[in-house]
Amino acid sequence: MREQDKLTILRDLIALNTVADNETSVAIYLQDLLRKNGIDAQLVTDDNTKRANLVAEIGDGQGPVLAFAGHADTVHEGDLTTWSTDPFTLVEQDGRLYGRGTTDMKGGLAEYVIAMIELHEQAVPLHGTLRLLVTVDEEKTEAGARLLAERGYADNIDAMVIAEPTGVALPDITDYFQSGGAVIDEATLTDLQAAIETATAPEQHFIFHAHKGFLAYEVTATGKAAHSSMPKLGVNAIDHLVTYYLAE
Numbered sequence: 323m324r325e326q327d328k329l330t331i332l333r334d335l336i337a338l339n340t341v342a343d344n345e346t347s348v349a350i351y352l353q354d355l356l357r358k359n360g361i362d363a364q365l366v367t368d369d370n371t372k373r374a375n376l377v378a379e380i381g382d383g384q385g386p387v388l389a390f391a392g393h394a395d396t397v398h399e400g401d402l403t404t405w406s407t408d409p410f411t412l413v414e415q416d417g418r419l420y421g422r423g424t425t426d427m428k429g430g431l432a433e434y435v436i437a438m439i440e441l442h443e444q445a446v447p448l449h450g451t452l453r454l455l456v457t458v459d460e461e462k463t464e465a466g467a468r469l470l471a472e473r474g475y476a477d478n479i480d481a482m483v484i485a486e487p488t489g490v491a492l493p494d495i496t497d498y499f500q501s502g503g504a505v506i507d508e509a510t511l512t513d514l515q516a517a518i519e520t521a522t523a524p525e526q527h528f529i530f531h532a533h534k535g536f537l538a539y540e541v542t543a544t545g546k547a548a549h550s551s552m553p554k555l556g557v558n559a560i561d562h563l564v565t566y567y568l569a570e
Contacts (some may be wrong), residue, residue, distance in 0.1 A: 323436060323439060323440055323443070328432065328436050329412070331355065331410055331432045331435065331436065331445070332362030332412060332419070332424070332429060332432040333411075333412040334351060334411045335348060335423065335431060336352070336410060336411065336421035336422065336423055336424065336428055337410055337411065337412075337489070338410075339410055339422075340394050340395045340396055340423070341395070341396055341398050341399065341422070342361075342395055342397075342398070342462060343373070343395070345373050345375075345393075345394035345395050345456075345457075345458040345459070345466070346365075346372070346374040346458075347372055348368075348376075348394035348428075348431070348456065349365055349374040349375065349376040349456060350365070352376055352378075352431070352435055352456060353365060353376060353378075355435060355439075356435065356438070356487065357452075359439045359442060359443070360442055361380055361386075361438060361439065361442055362378065363376055363377065363378035363454070364375065364376070364377055364378070365564070366469065366470060366473060366475075368465065368469050373416060373458040373459065373465075373466070374458070375455070375456060375458055375466045375469060375470055376394075376454065376455075376456035377453065377454065377455060377456075377470070377475055378438065378453070378454040379451050379453045379454070380438055380441060380442055380448060380451075380452050381448035381449070381450050381452050382447075382448060382449060382450070382451075382453070383451050384450065385400070385448075385449040385450030385451070386447060386450045386451075386480040386481070387450060387451040387453055387478050387479050387480050387481075388438070388450065388451070388452050388453070388482070388483065388550075389453045389454075389456040389476070389479045389482040390434040390438070390452065390453070390454045390455065390460065390482075390483050390485070390556070391457070391467075391483070391484055392427050392430045392431050392434060392455075392457070392484065392485055392486075393427060393457045393458070393459075393461070393467075393491070394420050394428075394431065394456055394457070394458060395458060395459055395460055395461050395462075396423040396426065396428070396461070397426070397461055398442055399413050399422050403552050405541065407420050408421075409421060409422040410422060412424070413528050418486055420461040424561065425487040425488055425489075426486065426487060427485060427487070429485070430485025430486065431442040431456060431485075431549070433434065434454055434483075434485065435454070436510060438452060438454060452542050452552060453475070453479070455467075455470055455475060457469075457470060457474075460488065464497065472531070488527050488528045488530060489525040489527045489529070490503075490525055490526055490527075490528070491524065491525050492518050492521060492523075492524065492525060492526060493512060495518060495526060496511070496515065497514065499511055502531075503562065504528065504530060514526070541563065541566060543559040543560070543562035543563045543566070544557075544559055545557040545558055545559030545560075545561075545562070545563070
């Protein structure tokens with residue numbers, strides 16, 4: 323695929339305003355693009371929202387399953403007066419590309435699709451499956467990822483690539499690792515800090531092997547009612563919650 327064709331894909335994706343909705347436009351665009359290049363793709367929708375996810379596969383299906391996973395929605399463009407370019411027009415300046423979603427994460431979606439098309443064009447034998455999962459509403463509820471998981475698209479995945487940006491501004495590298503944002507051994511961190519001294523890029527990017535999840539739980543505090551004139555006869559449940567919060 324020509325470089326200009328690759329940029330066209332990203333340009334087209336940026337032009338589709340998917341701020342917290344309208345991901346179906348991206349799903350249909352990528353479905354058409356993949357099908358034009360001989361790769362079948364299907365829309366997967368939730369009956370309640372009608373917002374379309376996209377699933378596509380290449381490979382012989384006889385080996386491990388690698389997933390390319392990403393989301394089609396973006397965060398809001400914010401105050402337009404803070405932009406020097408149109409957020410929904412891909413603009414190149416000083417060797418960088420600007421536009422809403424260039425990194426989070428329409429750039430990643432473009433990379434996935436380009437890789438699949440080029441592998442397909444080159445007839446690279448794939449002993450296994452490369453599965454593309456494009457989801458909706460990642461920025462708020464992760465409804466798309468949940469739907470695809472419920473439909474079984476993640477059941478047999480052996481590994482997954484998430485093309486989210488991992489760049490850290492060079493002055494923040496040490497604080498980033500000390501905060502627990504990621505784990506690095508002392509020797510590697512020392513080498514990295516030394517390399518920063520002569521680096522010309524504004525940030526450092528990393529490839530992480532990671533697992534992400536969350537734990538949600540409910541805390542109940544019990545008090546005892548009392549008249550405001552005799553507060554010491556009662557127990558303020560909020561005080562218990564404050565104590566619990568500070569202990570955490």
